Structure formats: structure tokens, C-alpha cells
Amino acid sequence: MAKALPIMFQGTHSDAGKSIIATAFCRIFAQNGWKTAPFKSQNMSLNSYVTVDGKEIGRAQGIQAEAAGVVATTDMNPILIKPSREHESQIVVHGKPYKNMQAFAYRGEFFEKGLAIIRESLDVLMNEYDRLVIEGAGSPAEINLNDRELVNMRVARMANAPVVLIGDIERGGVFASLVGTLQLLDKEDRKRIIGVIINKFRGDLALLKPGLDWFEQYTGVPVLGVVPYLEDLHIDAEDSVSLEQMSTAVNPDKDIDIAVIRYPKISNFTDVDPFLTEPDCHVRFVTTASQLGQPDLLILPGSKNTIEDLLYMKKNGIAEQIAQLNKHHRVTIVGICGGYQMLGARIRDPFGVETPLREISGLNLLPIETTLERKKTTVLSEGILTFAGERFFVKGYEIHMGRSQPLDGNIPFIHVQGRAEGAKSKDERVIGTYFHDLFHNDAFREALLNKIRREKGLAPIYGRQSFRTIREQAFDRLADHVKRHVRIEEIEEKMHVFRKGDV
Numbered sequence: 051m052a053k054a055l056p057i058m059f060q061g062t063h064s065d066a067g068k069s070i071i072a073t074a075f076c077r078i079f080a081q082n083g084w085k086t087a088p089f090k091s092q093n094m095s096l097n098s099y100v101t102v103d104g105k106e107i108g109r110a111q112g113i114q115a116e117a118a119g120v121v122a123t124t125d126m127n128p129i130l131i132k133p134s135r136e137h138e139s140q141i142v143v144h145g146k147p148y149k150n151m152q153a154f155a156y157r158g159e160f161f162e163k164g165l166a167i168i169r170e171s172l173d174v175l176m177n178e179y180d181r182l183v184i185e186g187a188g189s190p191a192e193i194n195l196n197d198r199e200l201v202n203m204r205v206a207r208m209a210n211a212p213v214v215l216i217g218d219i220e221r222g223g224v225f226a227s228l229v230g231t232l233q234l235l236d237k238e239d240r241k242r243i244i245g246v247i248i249n250k251f252r253g254d255l256a257l258l259k260p261g262l263d264w265f266e267q268y269t270g271v272p273v274l275g276v277v278p279y280l281e282d283l284h285i286d287a288e289d290s291v292s293l294e295q296m297s298t299a300v301n302p303d304k305d306i307d308i309a310v311i312r313y314p315k316i317s318n319f320t321d322v323d324p325f326l327t328e329p330d331c332h333v334r335f336v337t338t339a340s341q342l343g344q345p346d347l348l349i350l351p352g353s354k355n356t357i358e359d360l361l362y363m364k365k366n367g368i369a370e371q372i373a374q375l376n377k378h379h380r381v382t383i384v385g386i387c388g389g390y391q392m393l394g395a396r397i398r399d400p401f402g403v404e405t406p407l408r409e410i411s412g413l414n415l416l417p418i419e420t421t422l423e424r425k426k427t428t429v430l431s432e433g434i435l436t437f438a439g440e441r442f443f444v445k446g447y448e449i450h451m452g453r454s455q456p457l458d459g460n461i462p463f464i465h466v467q468g469r470a471e472g473a474k475s476k477d478e479r480v481i482g483t484y485f486h487d488l489f490h491n492d493a494f495r496e497a498l499l500n501k502i503r504r505e506k507g508l509a510p511i512y513g514r515q516s517f518r519t520i521r522e523q524a525f526d527r528l529a530d531h532v533k534r535h536v537r538i539e540e541i542e543e544k545m546h547v548f549r550k551g552d553v
Contacts, residue, residue: 052173052176052177052307053176053177053178053179053180054087054176054177054178054179054180054181054182054208055180055181055182055545055546055549056171056176056181056182056183056184056209056210056212056545057097057181057183057184057211057212057214057541057545058181058184058185058186058205058206058209058211058212058213058214058242059071059183059184059185059186059213059214059216059379060073060186060190060201060202060203060206060213060214060215060216061186061188061215061216061217061218062189062191062216062217062218062224062227062228062230062231063089063189063216063218063227064187065218065220066217066249067215067216067218067249067250067277068185068186068187068216069110069114069185070249070283070285070528071214071216071247071249071277071532072088072097072110072183072184072185072257072531073088073110073113073114073117073525073528074117074528075284075493075532075533076088076114076115076117076118076183077117077118077525077526077528078529078532078533078538079118079180079181079183079223080117080118080119080120080420081282081529084163084180084181084410085178085179085180085181086118086120086179086180086181086182086183087115087118087120087125087126087175087178087179087181087182087183088111088112088114088115088118088126088182088183088184088185089125089126089127089172089175089182089183089184089185089189090108090111090126090127090184090185090186090189090201090207091127091128091129091168091171091172091184091201091205092128092129092130092131092164092168092200092201092260093107093108093110093111093127093130093131093199094130094131094132094133094139094187094354095108095109095110095130095131095132096127096132096133096315096316096318096354097109097286097317097318097319097320098109098130098132098317098318098449098450099111099112099113099122099447100429100430100447100449101121101122101123101124101145102121102122102430103145104145104406104428104429104430105123105124105144105145105146105428106130106142106145106146106426106428106449107122107123107124107126107127107130107145108127108130109318109320110185110282110286111126111127111185112213113116113174113286114126114185116148116521116525117164117525117528118183118267120179124144124145124171125144125171125174125175126171126175126498127141128143128144128167128171129141129143129164129167129200130142130145130169131156132269132317132354133315133354134150134267134315134354134355134404134553135355135404135405137152137357138150138151138152139153139156140274140289140354141152141156141160142286143167144167144170145428146426146428147426149288151195157195157198160328161198161200163260164200164437165204168200168205169208172205172208172209172349174282175191176209180522181535182209182211182398183258184205184206184209184211184214186201186202186205186206187201187202188201189202189231190202190203190213190215190231190235190239191230191231191234191235193234193292199286200300201300203236203239203242204237204294206239206242207239207242210548210549211548212242212243212244212544212545212548213242213244214243214246214247214274214458214541215228215232215243215244215246215247215271216246216247216248216249217246217247217248217249218249218250219248219249219250219251219258219276220249220250220251220252220279221517224248225261225264225265228246228248228265228269229265229268229269230240232269232501240548242493242548243271243272243530244272244541244544244548245271245272245273245274245540245541245544246265246271246272246273246274247273247275247276247277247536248262248273248275248276248277249275249277250277250278250279251276251277251278251279252278252279255276255521256278256356262276272540273539274536274540275419275532275535275536275537276535277531277532277536278531278535280527280528280531283524283527283528283533284323284326284327284517284520284524285521285528286320286486286519287527288325290318295479296333296334296335297333297334297335298334298335298336298337299333299334299341300332300334300343301332301334303332304330304331304332305330305331305503305506305508306328306330306332306346306347306499306502306506307332307343307344307345307346307347307504308323308325308331308332308333308334308345308346308347308348308349308532309334309336309341309342309343309345309347309348309349310333310334310335310336310348310349310351311335311336311337311348311349311350311351311363311368311389312335312337313337313353313359313362313363314355314358314359314362315353315354315355315358315359316351316352316359317351317352317353317354317387317388318352318386318449318486319351319352319353321350321351321352321386321486321487321488321489321490322351322489323489323490324489324490324492324495324516324517325495327359327491327517327520328495328499329516330499330511331505332430332500336368337366338366338367338368339366339367339368339370339371342368342371342372342375344375344379344381345375345381345393346380346381346382346502346506347381347382347384347498347502348372348381348382348383348384349383349385349386349389350384350385350388350389350390350392350393351386351387351388351389352386352387352388352389352486353387353388353389353392353450354388355405355451356391356392356397356404356409356420356422357397357404357405357407357422358389358404358405359388360392360397360410360413361407361410363392363438369413370414372413373413373415376415376479376480380479380505381479382478382479382480382481382498382501382502383388383415383479383480383481384481384482384483384488384489385416385480385482385483386482386483386485386486387448387449387450387483387484387486388415388450388485389482390418390454390472390473390482390483390484391417391420391450391452391454392411392412392413392484393412393415393416393473393482394412394413394414394415394416394417394418394419394420394454394482395412395414395416395417395418395419395457395482396409396410396412396419396420397409397410397412397419397420397421397452397537398419398420398421398422399421399422400409400421400422401422401423401424403422403423403424403451404422414481415475415480416460416473416474416475416482417456417457417458417459417473418454418455418456418457418460418461418473418482419454419455419457420452420453420454420455421453421455422451422452422453423451423452423453423490424451426449426450426451426452426493427448427449427451427484428447428448428449429447429448430445430446430447431445431446431447431448431466431467431485432444432445432446432466432467433465433466433467433469433471434465435463435464435491435494436463437474437478437494437497437498437501438478438497438498440497442491442493442494442497443491444464444485444488444492444494445487446485446486446487446488446490446491447485447486447487448485448486448488449486450484454473454482456470456473456485456502460473461473461474461476462474463481463482463483464483464485471483471484471485472484472485479503480529486526490517490518492514492515492516492517492518494546495514495517496512499511499514500512502531
């Protein structure tokens with residue numbers, strides 16, 4: 051018998067809160083002394099995490115591993131799907147690109163191979179850990195996909211895991227969603243549901259109580275908890291659905307206005323998360339030129355399709371607006387990964403990695419040119435960064451399928467283990483780098499924000515809180531919150547009963 055005791059969290063739909071509840075259980079089990087691992091067999095996300103051996107997995111599983119206090123491995127997310135263009139995605143297997151595939155081809159050609167990959171990773175984790183926290187995707191009731199799905203009930207059967215179904219009450223219709231999901235499940239799969247959790251609750255629990263009683267009586271499935279909405283939880287989001295809740299408007303009560311371009315194929319937008327914790331900063335995600343305004347800091351984040359996202363900015367006027375801001379307004383512009391490539395003179399795609407378009411002119415704000423390549427770079431990096439007359443040791447990670455070459459007049463931004471990385475303008479108003487997690491480096495972030503504050507005639511702020519400390523505190527805060535509102539002991543008891551086959 052496998053060593054690990056598994057539990058699986060599935061949802062009635064995407065963004066129901068599966069990732070955050072799974073993160074909470076990773077922390078709770080670890081706090082209770084169990085060696086715990088997260089697992090998501092197949093993750094569709096443009097937010098990535100690089101493991102210590104330079105492999106790429108979904109960011110949610112990397113963060114869940116951190117919550118559990120263990121080192122993330124590709125077994126925790128053996129298949130990562132990264133949408134790159136219409137109906138096509140890059141398939142990443144055990145942290146390395148496998149191939150680009152259309153959705154229909156993936157279901158038809160990859161299913162058996164994917165099944166074997168998942169089974170192998172599941173076996174590794176089940177034999178190495180005490181607890182396994184498994185996360186599903188979307189909904190287990192997507193009946194048009196269930197014959198060849200690789201992430202919900204098929205995985206629960208493989209792991210012989212009990213399932214907790216999560217419903218999001220914030221969207222409305224939570225009882226209909228939960229009941230409908232249960233009714234659409236096969237009889238044997240429905241037996242795996244040991245209970246439900248209602249997530250993101252706001253209001254008076256007494257008003258919800260009649261609904262809870264009705265649900266339990268009607269379905270025979272217990273409500274294991276109602277989790278109130280938790281404000282300002284600084285834990286990385288899994289995918290861009292979360293950006294729907296982000297502001298586009300300026301907040302006049304904040305000293306520093308930070309605008310992030312939200313292009314269609316935005317990736318690794320969690321790079322800006324540290325600014326969300328800064329009391330003097332307001333972060334907004336913009337999609338149009340009219341929303342851009344005159345920010346103090348403008349960030350061009352990563353992109354899974356740099357050329358198409360650059361075309362998007364040119365067509366809707368954002369590119370021209372950025373040029374005007376750079377020319378007439380005191381703004382600092384930072385491009386990361388795909389955003390860095392866009393800041394250069396041109397981007398070439400000789401192998402058709404992203405689009406049939408073989409070359410496109412960039413924003414021409416940095417003296418570099420980029421050539422997209424078939425081989426992907428995934429690596430943890432560290433180096434020395436020079437900014438505002440100071441030197442900073444910085445750590446980050448790189449995930450890119452392009453190589454940027456300096457042109458005449460280029461000034462490197464970071465010196466990484468004997469090589470120059472990134473670029474910056476002479477006045478340091480335009481910066482580009484492949485370093486994700488750049489702003490997670492507390493000393494550099496403080497220097498950047500204080501430079502902006504001085505330029506605005508504001509006093510600098512020193513001793514800003516470490517973002518790593520904030521995230522560790524967030525894990526504990528989340529765990530405490532879930533423990534208060536979910537019957538953890540009952541879930542553990544049901545896990546043991548399920549293992550014995552007494553259900």
C-alpha cells in the first residue's frame with residue numbers, strides 16, 4: 051500500500067478556490083508534522099514556477115510546495131499546458147517543452163502518454179510523502195470532456211482519493227452549482243465526494259443556514275465548511291481569471307501609481323505581487339490607451355506570445371501612448387521577459403515559434419534585438435544589479451524562448467555569473483530584463499520606489515517589510531482561517547475511513 055494519505059479538491063467551475071484551499075491544507079498538514087506534497091496532474095496556466103533543477107511547473111504547485119515546506123519537483127505538476135495562440139498550446143512535460151498542440155490533437159494523440167506520465171508521478175509522490183493534496187481543474191461535471199480527462203475524477207480513482215467539492219458563493223447560484231455537479235457525476239465517482247466547502251462567503255452565516263440544511267438533506271452530502279472571503283491574501287494567483295478583480299483606475303490616495311499592461315497572452319503577472327503589499331503603491335492592470343494615464347511606474351510583464359501581444363498594443367494605441375509617456379512624462383518603464391523583448395528595436399521569429407510573422411519592430415526604447423528560438427531557457431538565476439548608484443544582489447528565474455542581443459549603446463542591467471543580462475537606458479528610466487521575481491528582491495524594490503518618491507518630492511520610506519516574510523505570514527493566516535471555518539478533523543477522519551474502504 052502507498053504511504054501517502056491523499057485528499058483531492060475539485061470545484062464546480064474554474065476559480066472556485068481550489069488552489070487556495072489546497073494551499074491551506076498543504077500548510078495545515080505540514081503544521082501537524084506530516085511531510086506533505088501538492089499534486090496537479092495537468093495544469094493550464096501562463097503563470098510558471100521554476101524548480102531548483104531548472105524545470106517549469108505551474109506556479110500554484112510551486113507555491114503550495116512552499117506552503118508545505120518542501121522543495122517543488124516536476125512530479126507535483128508533470129503536465130503544464132501554456133496557451134500560446136488561438137486553439138494551440140505549448141505542452142510542457144516534466145518541466146520541458148514537449149510540443150505545441152491543438153486541443154483536439156492533444157485529446158486524441160496525447161491521452162495515453164499523459165495517463166502514463168501522471169500515473170508515474172503519482173506513484174512517486176504517494177510513496178515519498180505522508181499526505182498528498184491533489185487539486186483538480188475546471189469542473190468534474192464537464193461531460194463533453196470526461197471520456198478523456200486527465201485531471202479530475204480519473205486522477206481521484208488512480209490515487210484512490212476522497213474528494214471535497216468546492217463551490218464559490220460569490221458568483222451566485224452556489225447550491226445549484228453544487229447540486230448540479232453532484233447529479234452529473236457517475237454513481238461511483240459521486241461516492242468519492244466526502245463533503246463540500248462553500249468558499250468566498252460574505253455576510254451573515256445565519257441567513258445561509260437554511261440553505262445548508264436543505265443541501266445536506268437533499269443530497270446527503272455534508273457541508274464541511276463555509277469559508278468567509280479573506281481580504282488582502284498575498285499568495286500568488288494561478289491564472290489570469292483573478293485579474294478580472296483588479297482595478298484599472300488611478301487611486302489618488304496612494305503616492306505611487308503603477309500601471310501594468312494586461313495584454314491577451316499575459317504571463318507570470320505575479321511578478322508585480324510585491325507592490326500589492328506596499329502601503330504607498332496602487333497597482334492597476336490596463337488594457338486600453340485611455341486607461342494608461344500617466345503612471346509613475348509602467349510595467350510590461352511576460353507574454354506567452356510576445357509578437358501577438360506587441361501587435362495588440364500597436365493596434366489599440368498603447369504602444370504610441372508608451373512612446374509619448376517616455377518622451378514627455380517622468381515615468382519609469384520596466385519590461386520583464388516578453389515585455390523586455392518588446393522594448394527593443396525588433397523581434398525576429400525565423401522558425402515560426404509564435405506566429406507566421408517573421409519579424410516585427412519593437413517599441414525601440416532599448417538598444418537590443420531579439421530572436422525567438424525553438425529551445426526554451428528555464429533557470430534559476432542570481433547576479434549583481436546596479437541601479438541609482440547602488441549595487442544589489444538579486445535572485446530570480448528565467449523562462450523564455452528568445453535570445454536578446456545588445457546593439458550599440460546598450461548598458462547591461464544585471465551581471466549574472468560572468469554574463470551581462472538585460473538592458474537599461476542611461477537615465478535608468480527604461481529597464482528590461484529576463485529576471486522574473488525582480489521586484490521580490492526587497493532592497494532593489496525599496497530603492498526603485500524611493501527613487502520615484504524623491505522625483506515626486508516625497509520623503510523616502512526605508513525598512514519596507516520583506517515580501518518573503520509577508521508570504522510566510524500569509525500561509526499561516528490562510529491556514530488559521532481555514533481551520534476556523536472547516537472541519538479539518540472530520541476530513542482527516544474521512545480520509546482514513548476512505549483508505550480502509552469503509553465508505
